[in-house]
Amino acid sequence: MLIPATRYHDCEAALSFITGVLGLHAHSVYRDDAGAIVHAQIALGRGMMMFGPHGDGEFDRFMVDPAQAGGETTTIYAVVDDVAAARDRAVSGGAEIVMPMRDQDYGGSSFTIRDPEGHIWTFGDYDPWPTED
Numbered sequence: 001m002l003i004p005a006t007r008y009h010d011c012e013a014a015l016s017f018i019t020g021v022l023g024l025h026a027h028s029v030y031r032d033d034a035g036a037i038v039h040a041q042i043a044l045g046r047g048m049m050m051f052g053p054h055g056d057g058e059f060d061r062f063m064v065d066p067a068q069a070g071g072e073t074t075t076i077y078a079v080v081d082d083v084a085a086a087r088d089r090a091v092s093g094g095a096e097i098v099m100p101m102r103d104q105d106y107g108g109s110s111f112t113i114r115d116p117e118g119h120i121w122t123f124g125d126y127d128p129w130p131t132e133d
Contacts, residue, residue: 004076005050007063008117011037014051017115018042021093022123023086024078044078066118075112075120079127086123087111 008014015037018024027043039052054060066072080086087101090113098120099112110124 003048003050004074005052006074006119007054007060007065008051008119009054009065010117011040011051011053013116015040015042017093017095021090021095022078022113022115022121023089044080047078049076066120072118072120075122077110077122077124080123080125083109083111083123083125090123 015026015029019026019042024042024044027041027048028039029037029041030039032038037053039050041048041050054063054065064073078086083101087097090111091097095113095115097111098114099110099122101109101111103109104124104126106126108124108126110122110126112120112122114120
């Protein structure tokens with residue numbers, strides 16, 4: 001199993017955007033004594049991504065903010081059953097669509113957004129895992 005992880009400057013805003021606008025759910029959210037998010041696990045089905053705040057911890061030396069990199073270095077692909085509904089939800093929540101919904105040569109359709117901190121998310125119905133008939 002692979003679980004991507006990233007950093008956000010405003011973890012509360014990121015959590016609200018990811019759960020409210022993108023429709024994923026918070027699997028676990030860990031906070032410090034002051035109530036600030038120190039680690040969040042966000043799920044879609046059995047898939048998960050994790051995030052935490054930018055800081056000066058040991059792992060942060062490996063992380064680059066999308067604004068510093070001039071773009072994203074890794075993106076997130078979310079498999080959804082209804083791509084049009086996911087797009088409509090993202091648009092109504094104010095997400096910036098950077099690639100409109102379209103059919104893909106490899107199958108399925110997808111669209112891509114940029115979240116408020118510059119991270120790139122693609123939502124599509126192409127599932128690379130074979131299903132049994």
